[in-house]
Amino acid sequence: MIRFISPPDVSDLPARFPSPFDRAAVHPIAQRAAMDTVAVLQLPEMAPWRLDEPGNGKMFGVLLVVAPDGTPGYLRAFSGMMAGQWVIDGWAPPAYDAAARDAVWIPGEAELYDLGADDDARTARSRELLPAIQNTYHFANARGEVRALRDLFAPKEPPGGAGDCAAPKLLAQAYAQGLRPLALAEFWWGAPPRTGDRRAGSFYPACQGKCPPILAHMLGGLPADPPPVFGAAAIAESEPRVLYEDEYLVVVDKPCGLLSVPGRSGLLRDSVSTRLRVRYPDATGQLVVHRLDLDTSGVLLAAKRATTFSALQRLFSLGEIRKRYVAWLDGEVVGDEGVIDFPMRVDIDDRPRQIHDPVHGKAAVTGWQVLARAGGRTKVAFTPHTGRTHQLRVHASNPLGLDAPIVGDRLYGRRAPEYGERLLLHAESLAFTHPDTGAEVVVTSVVPF
Known part of the structure; x- marks a missing residue:
């Protein structure tokens, strides 16, 4: 000690x-x-x-x-x-147990050495040795x-x-x-x-x-706090606020802390999707067309009709729905504008974190522009051209991107208790051609920070 x-x-x-x-x-x-x-x-x-x-x-x-x-x-x-x-x-x-592990690993390592450059055989033998090592x-x-x-x-x-x-x-x-x-x-x-x-x-x-x-x-036998359940915070029943609505679709202003759709475990049912289902009981289809992270606030699009839902998803896949986000970054960003382009995938050992992977990752592209600088932080507008999970958060924090995590990012940056622990990332606007009416729709939400 x-x-x-x-x-x-x-x-x-x-x-x-x-x-x-x-x-x-x-x-x-x-x-x-x-x-x-x-x-x-x-x-x-x-x-x-x-x-x-x-x-x-x-x-x-x-x-x-x-x-x-x-x-x-x-x-x-x-x-x-x-x-x-x-x-x-x-x-x-x-x-x-060091002695037990040595009894497995020392002869096992010699076997792997004897296999030389036969990668398939070495991999197969390593997999056979792993349970024995884990038993120590x-x-x-x-x-x-x-x-x-x-x-x-x-x-x-x-x-x-x-x-x-x-x-x-x-x-x-x-x-x-x-x-x-x-x-x-x-x-x-x-x-x-x-x-x-x-x-x-x-x-x-x-x-x-x-x-x-x-x-x-x-931790059994210790007086210990349980793990946090993110997404379980109480959110006012009036949320999310409607920003635009017609007979085909609705655009809402999602608050930070409310899931876009229910959690996979089934324990977290409260979400924009479940709340809209109550408001619009006659709606067909899945309602929420895309997702915002739990910690992200701002403009979120939902469809009342299954045909509209499919049409909007197609617009997303074609890159014909234009999105703009605003964030405060924890650091001084070099330059005034640019494009970040590097592939990402989920970290299978630490979900839901995402990591850069040039071999197995999927393409992720983000445009950015500096809006303001103050107190060692940088306010930035993001224009995502792809829709990967945590794309903006990773592109902001990664050294290959802006090397400045979003303020309050509990996964990729530092806490921001002065902002009530919220992530300073907001979906400010959404623009698209209405698939049913052909009208140009532009919806904005005031940035709350």
């Missing part, structure tokens, strides 16, 4: 473990431990880790703990391996209950790398040392990953692909 140079007051320690999946819940003392760790990472002796070199940045974590005698301190860890090593003094070790991972919780990694994910297969994130390493080390976990903070340090979706010094929630079953078990 690492002790604080200036110990925090016991009364300031968290009474409940903040959810590791809630980025807004990083405890101030855990943040302090993270900043102390950043200071260590910047020492000259850390230069061999080469964190500032392209592709070498890393996710780190700190765990605020209390010793049996009541002394507060923290543990620190890195995700995966560091400089080719699993174990480094001063950092939480991996959660596997076991996790305890505050009640002393121990479960195997594969059991935690059953009946599904655990994803590769499950158990190697900083969070499970830290909790495993705390229990092994008889320390009481209080709060967790995970952050990125060093150069951004090649996918461009992490920024040095920013805090991130535990990943959604590898960590939920593990952390749900490891």
Whole structure:
């Protein structure tokens, strides 16, 4: 356990473990431990880790703990391996049984070497070895209950790398040392990953692909907050406000925090779609023609008739519906206008995050123009030419784009409590040729920030 140079007051320690999946819940003392760790990472002796070199940045974590005698301190860890090593003094070790893993991996690695350049055979053998390696991972919780990694994910297969994130390493080390976990903070340090979706010094929630079953078990027996449910906030019944309406379609002003359509899990039913279904019980078709992210506000188009719905979707697919968004970006954008063009796909290990992928990604193109600059931030108008999920958010934050995340972006940027935690992205206007009347329709919504 690492002790604080200036110990925090016991009364300031968290009474409940903040959810590791809630980025807004990083405890101030855990943040302090993270900043102390950043200071260590910047020492000259850390230069061999080469964190500032392209592709070498890393996710780190700190765990605020209390010793049996009541002394507060923290543990620190890195995700995966560091400089080719699993174990480094001063950092939480991996959660596997080292002897059991060596019994599997050492002969397995020799087999893979003997297969030489036969990539198909090496891949097949690696897949056979993975379950055996995963069986060397076991996790305890505050009640002393121990479960195997594969059991935690059953009946599904655990994803590769499950158990190697900083969070499970830290909790495993705390229990092994008889320390009481209080709060967790995970952050990125060093150069951004090649996918461009992490920024040095920013805090991130535990990943959604590898960590939920593990952390749900490891936090058992602790007074812990549940994971946040985004989209469950109460929204006034009068929303969404109608901006334009005729017998064929309706355009509404979606508020931030209201889903466009119900959530996939079935737990989140409230949405623009369900509310419009109540307002227009005789409407045919699916109503909502396109989607805005939960955190995005502004102009949203819906059809009352199935034929109109199909016609509008065709206009979207042909790029004949013109959209304009306005956003404040957290940073100084270089230049005054341009076009961002790089492919994207979902991060399968951390949905719903999206990442840059030049091989498997789909085309994503966005035009942009600076509207104002103030206080280290930049106001920008976006004109998307494609409609990928989180396209504007990724094109803003990624170093290949504007390298300045949208203010308040809980996935790709930093919190903005001064704006009530909302994302400063608004769909300002929508323009199209009405498929039923042939009239030119232009609908705008006042930008609320």
